[in-house]
Amino acid sequence: MTITPEAFSALVRPHLGRLHRFAYRLTGSAADAEDLVQELLIKVYPRRQDLAEIDRPLPWLTRVMYRLFIDQHRRQSRSPLHLVVDNTGEDGVDATLDSLPDDSPEPDEAHERELRQEQLARAVERLSEDHRTAVTLHDVEGYTLEEMQEILDCPIGTLKSRLHRARARLRELLEESG
Amino acid sequence: MRCEEAIEYLDEYLEDGLKDEARAVLDAHLQGCPRCREVFAAHQALVAELRALPVPTPAEDFFERAITRAVRAHEHQQDHHRTQHRRMAWRYAAGGALAASLVLGVILNVSPPTSGPAVAPMAAIPGLTIGLHEVQKVRLSVDSNQTLQHAVFTVELPEGVELAGFPNQRTVRWEGSLHEGKNLLELPLVAQDRTGGVLVARIDHAKKEKVFRLQLNVQPERGATRNAGAGLGWV
Numbered sequence: 001m002t003i004t005p006e007a008f009s010a011l012v013r014p015h016l017g018r019l020h021r022f023a024y025r026l027t028g029s030a031a032d033a034e035d036l037v038q039e040l041l042i043k044v045y046p047r048r049q050d051l052a053e054i055d056r057p058l059p060w061l062t063r064v065m066y067r068l069f070i071d072q073h074r075r076q077s078r079s080p081l082h083l084v085v086d087n088t089g090e091d092g093v094d095a096t097l098d099s100l101p102d103d104s105p106e107p108d109e110a111h112e113r114e115l116r117q118e119q120l121a122r123a124v125e126r127l128s129e130d131h132r133t134a135v136t137l138h139d140v141e142g143y144t145l146e147e148m149q150e151i152l153d154c155p156i157g158t159l160k161s162r163l164h165r166a167r168a169r170l171r172e173l174l175e176e177s178g
Numbered sequence: 179m180r181c182e183e184a185i186e187y188l189d190e191y192l193e194d195g196l197k198d199e200a201r202a203v204l205d206a207h208l209q210g211c212p213r214c215r216e217v218f219a220a221h222q223a224l225v226a227e228l229r230a231l232p233v234p235t236p237a238e239d240f241f242e243r244a245i246t247r248a249v250r251a252h253e254h255q256q257d258h259h260r261t262q263h264r265r266m267a268w269r270y271a272a273g274g275a276l277a278a279s280l281v282l283g284v285i286l287n288v289s290p291p292t293s294g295p296a297v298a299p300m301a302a303i304p305g306l307t308i309g310l311h312e313v314q315k316v317r318l319s320v321d322s323n324q325t326l327q328h329a330v331f332t333v334e335l336p337e338g339v340e341l342a343g344f345p346n347q348r349t350v351r352w353e354g355s356l357h358e359g360k361n362l363l364e365l366p367l368v369a370q371d372r373t374g375g376v377l378v379a380r381i382d383h384a385k386k387e388k389v390f391r392l393q394l395n396v397q398p399e400r401g402a403t404r405n406a407g408a409g410l411g412w413v
Contacts, residue, residue, distance in 0.1 A: 005245075005249045008245070008249070009242075009245045012245065013241060013242075013245070016241045017241075020233075020236060020241075021233045024234065025233075030234040031343065031345070033234075033236075034244070037241075037244055038244045038247060041245055041248035042247070042248045042252070044248075045248040045249060045251075116227070117227070117230070117231055117232070120227055120228065120231065121231060124228070139224070139225045139228045140228045140229060140231060142229065144193055144195070145190075145195075160186070163189065164185070167221065167224070170224070171220075171224075
């Protein structure tokens with residue numbers, strides 16, 4: 001029995017939001033994230049029969065997408081993971097400029113939050129690739145250790161110690177940048 | 179339970195992955211150990227901040243359209259035995275810049291070589307002037323005396339020029355095929371600065387390569403000068 005397009009859609013649609021988020025973490029750009037999700041769908045549609053037989057499609061799909069990214073994009077020697085805070089509005093203008101600074105001496109709360117996010121994003125970027133991947137998958141995107149094992153094809157013990165060291169390093173970097 | 183052990187189980191604890199017994203032991207340790215409580219709390223706070231790092235949401239029906247495109251790409255491939263649509267083909271279809279049926283090709287609607295020091299005809303390459311920050315569609319067409327599957331097309335851009343839709347990429351590469359006869363390729367170029375330079379288009383098939391060069395010169399935008407303040411929302 002072949003899987004119809006509608007059935008395929010029902011299989012993948014619930015996961016596309018999370019896949020898109022991770023695609024954005026990987027590529028750092030909205031357009032590239034959409035491209036990566038599109039490439040994933042083009043790649044897995046012919047394999048929808050396999051997909052239908054998998055208990056938990058999300059780690060499988062994430063793994064395929066991650067490998068697609070590594071194969072296609074690393075060749076272009078870009079930094080593999082980006083946690084850039086994209087502040088641009090639709091017309092490409094930095095949206096934070098729209099809010100004029102007010103006169104009060106207390107810093108704008110939203111502005112503070114943005115600064116903190118940028119600081120965090122930069123710290124994560126400075127981690128080694130293995131550390132960055134671990135932190136991004138687990139802490140940023142909320143994948144479990146079991147799921148990560150499937151996505152990265154790496155034993156849980158290794159992932160745990162990687163995460164542990166990654167977080168310690170992240171804290172160091174955050175302290176450095178004040 | 180020692181602190182080192184407790185931290186070992188940090189993730190499972192927070193993910194609710196611990197069995198009741200183990201959880202109880204860890205809880206007991208935390209109650210009596212301020213240092214570990216602090217580590218757990220700090221970790222949770224950090225994770226919460228990381229989770230909150232923003233991700234742009236795609237257009238409302240992007241996912242539906244992406245699924246449809248994947249289905250179509252597959253059916254198309256099955257029907258016509260063509261190599262699958264790569265980023266370029268469907269992205270252009272979305273922007274309307276390139277009809278999906280156009281495959282690859284190279285040749286020129288370009289002006290004769292621009293003025294400059296006299297150069298021997300063999301060394302001169304065709305030149306084209308494009309406007310700053312404007313999308314200029316450059317058509318390249320190539321005649322092929324036979325059908326070639328699995329050709330690799332590479333476009334190497336000079337500094338300051340991009341292919342619309344491929345920001346920050348000096349090299350764009352994809353696979354496609356050439357039919358027998360005339361093949362057409364449309365490259366939407368955007369100059370980001372006045373540098374200009376030579377665009378190189380390569381077509382590789384089997385072990386052979388064909389290279390085309392095009393001199394790109396950039397001139398200021400033809401439109402009215404943009405008011406720098408206008409885009410910032412200030413009156």
